[in-house]
Amino acid sequence: MSKFEILSLLISTLAAVISCVSLVRTRKLAKEQIELEKVTAELSRLQIESIAEEKSNKTKPKFNVTLTKLGKSYNFYISNTGQGSAYNVDFDLIDCSDTPLSTRELQDMFPHQEMKPNSRIKLMAAIHMNSPRKYQAKLTWENEGGEKYEEIFWPTM
Incomplete structure (x- = not known):
């Protein structure tokens, strides 16, 4: 090569x-x-x-239930902090034999037809010395489509 x-x-x-x-x-x-x-x-x-x-x-409501003292009176506040509306809102205290809420006020207020965003409901509470410090509250509501939801809250003093 x-x-x-x-x-x-x-x-x-x-x-x-x-x-x-x-x-x-x-x-x-x-x-x-x-x-x-x-x-x-x-x-x-x-x-x-x-x-x-x-x-x-963005279309869902977001709830919060609190028990606050203002002066000498106590109030339950149910707030919708979400961006959506809730319909047929109902509120109950669970396992509460001595309820601090007025039955008449509950009947007048609930079911609440619509809770728009950033709205709240105020319920007067008759708290006394023997009242429990913590309550179990159940909130039920429907969305625009009629689907039912429920959530449990534990408001305390």
Whole structure:
């Protein structure tokens, strides 16, 4: 073999080695790219779920029940701090044999037809020395679609 043929063989062998290395690196990069696309797709799915949950939370009411003392009188406050309205809101004290609430006031106020966002209901409470310090209150309501919800609160003095 002549020098020219040997040189041609070396150059072509070198080109084949470079091509093989390039092929291996390209496959590795393609595999990483596919993994990255899977992660991006999963993140996109989670973000879409988060946006949908956020959107549904904007139409939901969020309630809070507190028992506060103002001067010498006590009041139960039922507040809607959410961004959605609640319908047919009802309020009950559970397992309370000596209720501090007026039966007439409860009958007049509840079920409350609609509680809009940032609204509240005030109920006078006749608290005395033998009254419990903690009450279990159940709040029930419906959303715009008529689905019923209930939540238990533990207001304390």
